[in-house]
Amino acid sequence: MKEFKKKVRTDGGMKEFRKKVRTDWMRNRSLYILVLPVVIFYILFNYKPIYGAIIAFQDYTPRLGISGSEWVGLANFKRFFSDIYFGRLMRNTLLLSVYDIIFGFPAPIILALLLNEIHNRFFKNVTQTITYLPHFISMIVVCGMLTDFSLSTGLFNDIIVFFGGERHPLLQDPSLYRMIYILSDIWQQVGWGTIIYLSALSSVDSQLYEAAQIDGANKWKQTLNVTLPGIAPTIITMFILKIGKLMSMGYEKTILLYNPSTYETADIISSYVYRIGLLEQDWSYSTAIGLFNSVINFVLLIVANKLSKKYSETSLW
Amino acid sequence: MKKQVKRGIALAMTAVMTTGLAGCGGGETAATTTAAAESKGAESSAASNTETEAAAEFSYPMEAGEPLQYWVETTTTVSANYANLGDTPFAKGLMENTGVDIEFLQPPQGQQKEQFSLIIADGDLPDIMEYNWVSDYPGGPEKAIRDGVIIPLNDVIDQYCPNLKKYLAENPDIDRAVKTDDGNYYCFPFIRGDESLLNTIGLMLRADWLEELNLEVPETVDEWYTVLKAFKEEKGATAPYTFEYTNNQYLGANPFVAAFDTNYSFYIGSDDQVHFGAVDEGYKEYLETMHQWYEEGLIDADIATMKNDQVSAKITNGTAGASLGQAGSRMGTWLAAAQQTNPDYDLVAAPQPSREKGQKAEFGHVEVAYSGRSSAAITTSCEDVERAARLLDWAYSDEGHMYYNFGTEGVSYTMEDGEPIYTDEILNNPEGLPVSQAMSAYIRGNYNGPFVQDERYVVQYYTMDQQKKTPEVWGAGSSNGAAHVMPPITPTSDESKEFSTIINQINTYRDEMTLKFIFGDADISEFDEYVSNIEQMGLERALEIQNAAYERYKTR
Numbered sequence A: 001m002k003e004f005k006k007k008v009r010t011d012g013g014m015k016e017f018r019k020k021v022r023t024d025w026m027r028n029r030s031l032y033i034l035v036l037p038v039v040i041f042y043i044l045f046n047y048k049p050i051y052g053a054i055i056a057f058q059d060y061t062p063r064l065g066i067s068g069s070e071w072v073g074l075a076n077f078k079r080f081f082s083d084i085y086f087g088r089l090m091r092n093t094l095l096l097s098v099y100d101i102i103f104g105f106p107a108p109i110i111l112a113l114l115l116n117e118i119h120n121r122f123f124k125n126v127t128q129t130i131t132y133l134p135h136f137i138s139m140i141v142v143c144g145m146l147t148d149f150s151l152s153t154g155l156f157n158d159i160i161v162f163f164g165g166e167r168h169p170l171l172q173d174p175s176l177y178r179m180i181y182i183l184s185d186i187w188q189q190v191g192w193g194t195i196i197y198l199s200a201l202s203s204v205d206s207q208l209y210e211a212a213q214i215d216g217a218n219k220w221k222q223t224l225n226v227t228l229p230g231i232a233p234t235i236i237t238m239f240i241l242k243i244g245k246l247m248s249m250g251y252e253k254t255i256l257l258y259n260p261s262t263y264e265t266a267d268i269i270s271s272y273v274y275r276i277g278l279l280e281q282d283w284s285y286s287t288a289i290g291l292f293n294s295v296i297n298f299v300l301l302i303v304a305n306k307l308s309k310k311y312s313e314t315s316l317w
Numbered sequence B: 001m002k003k004q005v006k007r008g009i010a011l012a013m014t015a016v017m018t019t020g021l022a023g024c025g026g027g028e029t030a031a032t033t034t035a036a037a038e039s040k041g042a043e044s045s046a047a048s049n050t051e052t053e054a055a056a057e058f059s060y061p062m063e064a065g066e067p068l069q070y071w072v073e074t075t076t077t078v079s080a081n082y083a084n085l086g087d088t089p090f091a092k093g094l095m096e097n098t099g100v101d102i103e104f105l106q107p108p109q110g111q112q113k114e115q116f117s118l119i120i121a122d123g124d125l126p127d128i129m130e131y132n133w134v135s136d137y138p139g140g141p142e143k144a145i146r147d148g149v150i151i152p153l154n155d156v157i158d159q160y161c162p163n164l165k166k167y168l169a170e171n172p173d174i175d176r177a178v179k180t181d182d183g184n185y186y187c188f189p190f191i192r193g194d195e196s197l198l199n200t201i202g203l204m205l206r207a208d209w210l211e212e213l214n215l216e217v218p219e220t221v222d223e224w225y226t227v228l229k230a231f232k233e234e235k236g237a238t239a240p241y242t243f244e245y246t247n248n249q250y251l252g253a254n255p256f257v258a259a260f261d262t263n264y265s266f267y268i269g270s271d272d273q274v275h276f277g278a279v280d281e282g283y284k285e286y287l288e289t290m291h292q293w294y295e296e297g298l299i300d301a302d303i304a305t306m307k308n309d310q311v312s313a314k315i316t317n318g319t320a321g322a323s324l325g326q327a328g329s330r331m332g333t334w335l336a337a338a339q340q341t342n343p344d345y346d347l348v349a350a351p352q353p354s355r356e357k358g359q360k361a362e363f364g365h366v367e368v369a370y371s372g373r374s375s376a377a378i379t380t381s382c383e384d385v386e387r388a389a390r391l392l393d394w395a396y397s398d399e400g401h402m403y404y405n406f407g408t409e410g411v412s413y414t415m416e417d418g419e420p421i422y423t424d425e426i427l428n429n430p431e432g433l434p435v436s437q438a439m440s441a442y443i444r445g446n447y448n449g450p451f452v453q454d455e456r457y458v459v460q461y462y463t464m465d466q467q468k469k470t471p472e473v474w475g476a477g478s479s480n481g482a483a484h485v486m487p488p489i490t491p492t493s494d495e496s497k498e499f500s501t502i503i504n505q506i507n508t509y510r511d512e513m514t515l516k517f518i519f520g521d522a523d524i525s526e527f528d529e530y531v532s533n534i535e536q537m538g539l540e541r542a543l544e545i546q547n548a549a550y551e552r553y554k555t556r
Helices: A002-011 A013-057 A075-081 A086-104 A106-116 A121-136 A139-150 A155-162 A174-202 A206-214 A219-244 A252-257 A260-266 A269-279 A283-312 B002-040 B042-054 B089-098 B112-122 B140-146 B154-160 B162-170 B172-177 B207-212 B221-235 B248-253 B281-295 B308-317 B327-339 B385-396 B398-406 B435-442 B455-461 B470-474 B493-519 B524-536 B539-554
Strands: B068-071 B102-105 B128-131 B201-206 B266-268 B274-276 B322-326 B347-350 B375-378 B413-416 B419-422
Touching: A013 A075, A013 A283, A075 A283, A086 A106, A086 A174, A086 A260, A086 A269, A106 A121, A106 A174, A106 A219, A121 A174, A139 A155, A139 A174, A139 A252, A174 A219, A174 A252, A174 A260, A206 A219, A219 A283, A252 A260, A252 A269, A260 B493, A269 A283, A269 B112, B068 B385, B089 B102, B089 B385, B089 B398, B089 B435, B112 B128, B128 B385, B140 B493, B154 B162, B154 B385, B162 B172, B162 B385, B201 B207, B201 B221, B201 B248, B201 B327, B201 B470, B207 B221, B207 B347, B221 B281, B221 B322, B248 B322, B274 B539, B281 B493, B281 B524, B308 B322, B308 B327, B322 B327, B327 B347, B327 B435, B327 B470, B347 B470, B375 B385, B385 B398, B398 B419, B398 B455, B419 B455, B435 B455, B493 B524, B493 B539, B524 B539
Parallel strands: B068 B102, B068 B128
Antiparallel strands: B128 B375, B201 B322, B201 B347, B266 B274, B413 B419
């Protein structure tokens, strides 16, 4: 670093560089101050903890700390790969994520397209507000409601019986678990998700619609040929971001909804980490699993971005 | 170095001040304790006199000093009326009596394990922590000492805790249970002081329905079948038998597992070896029976997700006719709630079912006098160990014992013929609080904590006749369970990780498969495969570790 500085200085470029920084600072001072809290947030909560990931390679005890704990190499990773639940955890996490992308990702886009076609302002606002609302309900409350409604005497079963079905405790059935998880997720997040697409839709040039109309395109054709291409960059960006989070399903909803009878389909990596790490205090092992998870996400994000760059010219970087 | 000098000065000051105070304070304490001392006999007061001498004329209350941080689980009967344990008259009186300012830190209900982990990871520990160091600290108390979380108390008890020391010397069985294999004391234990306090959970069912249907209280599994069937068919109960399946305490106490001479988890067999119940032939029979009951709708269809509030609703509104629970917090609450709308509503305790009529059940739920729960340890972060130790030791003195179990004389109890009797403040609370909540304001005797629970509390706590019968119905006469219950054994620090890895896998699998067998998602013919899977997960090694720990326990 020092050498580099010297070199720059002898080139006389340092002076110029400093001047550049100074003028930039003078010009954009308020913007820098504005972004500062966010930068600090990321440093504190997203970068600093990376240092702690070291304990994945240790047999960590808080008293000995990172410097004092014994190094065990890849033992924690080996233990996870040979864990009898490894396959099941991977499968459950992946399937839940994939279903979330297949069903959960298009949902807000479709809703946004539908909302876009509504011309009655009042009706549109009311609909939008109603679909936003579930987003603000705490996860614990949502899961409490789901659990109650899913009882054999609950609301969902009342509906099933109304349509001629049979009463059945829904949250004790492993085959229904994913559906309940994904559908409730869509219900909760779909309205919130539309915001970004609605703003993208509003920026589609209205002249294009006029042109399409003149060419005799009906509503469906307009959607297909004007609207969707218009918001495609937004969709692709959101999709890449979603892929980057593919394997990072949070544990909160899972631990509130599952019970031993649904472990088969419900237990995912993060809920397992929660049980082992927080409840059993096996810090190193759970960190190793978490790190493994992050590496997968990292790779997925890069791959998705590469593919997108290659085929659609839209990419994150 | 500087700290040591400071501490030395503090100690010297303490000595000077206590001797000064003993003159005026001593007389007062003696007067208030006479009542308690009388019932306990003269010998103990003589003994405590010599103890006090040994402890350099120490007496309560201690002079003011730094407040101590005290981490303790939240209890429903307290949190119903007080945001923090520190707000209760109990805590205020405790601080006054001992002279120690206490700052109570309480994790949100049901999150104590998580919160505990976070505190340990953070490293900034409260001075005193109440926890189950035997079963909830991974690796047990010896590991907690080695991890530098808590301090060994051998010297501390010798120097500052005459009362606990005396109690342990008088009760060698408990003494053995409250130390580690290496002979380290680590906590101020919660001890159930009498056999009648060991049978707190049991079966109960609708007495009014039984009478109406002309049925007896069931004693065998077959009779239970008949009764539940009648409840379903005659009384329209859609979930005849239900209980809090999500609560591990109830799973471990499950009387229908015990009816088949086995246990959900580890138990001591008649060969004096540790066994794992969930692979026994009896467990298979239990699963078969439960599956049949489930198919016929005799067990709550939603059993796997049942929590307290749902069970309470079902048992009080007639959806269910039988359940499992404590005499105080369940039976009493349900009776009181249901009788408001249905005066005929009545519950009766049923004994541990057996397989043959007239035969005493071999297994049954019995607690051990010291199970490890709610026991206070002093952490390595505590700077004034003596102060913390003296505070905790007070609970084991005659005076402290009365205070933890009965509260303040004249307020929460009065002495009648040498027996403490709760006042109307507790039993007929003017603000209409249930007995359990009124008690929790003044004492800890009705739930838990680091003290010796007094049997004289329970006969008064159970205000209803139905409750009063429970110690006998669920008690030692009903089963031979005490012979099979696991004492608080611990694996060595080296083995603990291996053991917890194996047992976590096994328990997850057992919990999952148990429900599958009951629901019929897995056929009972797969039971052998289930057993061999558990064996492959390392059951033999787990049993080896448990048996070695049990051997060490016996030779403590």
